Amino acid sequence: MKNNYVLYFAFGSNMLETRMLKRCPSALLIDSIAKLEDYQLVFNRQGDYEDGGVASIEQKAGAVVYGLLYAMIVPDIENLDKIESPNDDAYNREVVTVSTLSNQNVDCFTYIASPKGSFLPTKKYLDWIIEGATIAGLPASYIKKLRNIKSI
Structure with a gap:
């Protein structure tokens, strides 16, 4: 990978590649599925930009969050920063270590929300997450878990 690309772990609606490419045209899906251990969705x-709750992750021993690994150029990361944290306090860009299907540990960045409570996602938003997870081929047990999330 070229040095001007940075790795991003998407676990929410950005797993839907068509949505991601509208936000970050340089985004390249690489090594597809990745998992972040000891975190929960x-x-x-x-x-x-959504009426309901939006996806984030928080630490929880023994839990796993699946997602996709993208590479993108720095200007697209700056665009994503504006989308994910328009008020400068919604999400923080943080470095995490994910495992790929080929059992490689990879340092990448992701967005973790500044918690404000507990909210139900809209059905449309949750459907984006489920569609992205399904298209990517995330484990069936994880997709079932996503389908069991209540929405508004």
Whole structure:
């Protein structure tokens, strides 16, 4: 990979590649599925662009969050920063270590929300996450877990 690309772990609606490419045209899906151990998927903040809760992650021993690994150029990361944290406090870009299907540990960045409570996602938003997970071929047990999340 060229040095001007940075790796991004998408676990929410950005797993849907068509959505991601509208936001970050340089995004390249690489090594497809990745997992982040000892974290769980949560909806702990209300969206700035969605009525319901938006996806984030928080630490939880023994839990796993699956997602996709993208490479993108720095200007697209800056665009994604503006989308994910338009008020400068919604999400923080943080470095995490994920495992790929080929059992490689990879340092990448992801966005973790500043918690504001517990919220239900909209059905449309949750459908984006489920569609991205299904297209990517995430484990069936994880997709089932996503389908069991209540929405509004």
